[in-house]
Amino acid sequence: MRFYAERPIRLAAQVLCDALAIAWVTGSCWLAGLAESAVLELQAPGHRMIEAGGELRSTFADAAGTASGVPLVGDDLAGALGRGGSAGGVLVDAGVRLLEAVELAATGAAVVIVAFSLLPVLAAWFPRRVRYARAAGQAVAMRARGADLLALRALTELPHRRLKRFGTEPAAAWRAGDAEVIAQLARERLASLGLRVS
Structure with missing residues (x-):
């Protein structure tokens, strides 16, 4: 297979087309990275939910520990406060799920952008280059014979x-x-x- 022509004008056109295809793919990857970063910024509420849930759980745990020392009602009060701490755990879990969903969406957005931008390259440029390489390689072999x-x-x-x-x-x-x-x-x-x- 021979990927490039021998005559300068055809060679220059091929090099230019290849450079444009590489630039297109590179630009698409850059755009996909930007899109992924933009979507990942939506994780901020999830981080705040995790932080707030952790603080809520810690606060209720401390309050339950303190309440357990109250005579007569300490155990009941500590149990009630302990159940309140589980709300913090729910908030943490929700934050984690939000982070995972946003990360999945960011990756999906990047993959979709790259896939759609590769379609013209794979449909038009790549098959033509392979066909040319085969035909030129065969022609060079025939030229020798x-x-x-x-x-x-x-x-x-x-x-x-x-x-x-x-x-x-x-x-x-x-x-x-x-x-x-x-x-x-x-x-x-x-x-x-x-x-x-x-």
Whole structure:
């Protein structure tokens, strides 16, 4: 496989397209990182809930410990305050779940942005580059063996309007072994890929 042309204009166009594709993917990843960071900022209420729940639980636990020393009603009062402390635990759990949900949403947003931005690259740029690399690699291998196979490839792959330049029946000329037409067809095939004749 050959990824780049030999002729300067085609080579420059390929390098530019590749650079644009890389810049697009890089920009998409940067945008995905920004989106993820923006969504993660929504975790602030969750952190405050965890902090408030912890303080509430600690306060009720301290109050229950103090209340247990009250004569006669100390145990009942401590039990009631202990149940109040469980509300702090619920608040902490809710904060943790909020943090997890926001983190999942942030990751999902980043993945969606990257996936959608990669679609044009994977649908348009990548298949064309692979097709070119295969065709150019085959053409370079054929060029080393002679013009006949390149001429045949030109007959099968070049548009009809380009083949009309070689007369009304270029296929018949190829079958007859017309060296001039074969050389022209081979040159045209190489030129269509941005490759040199030799």
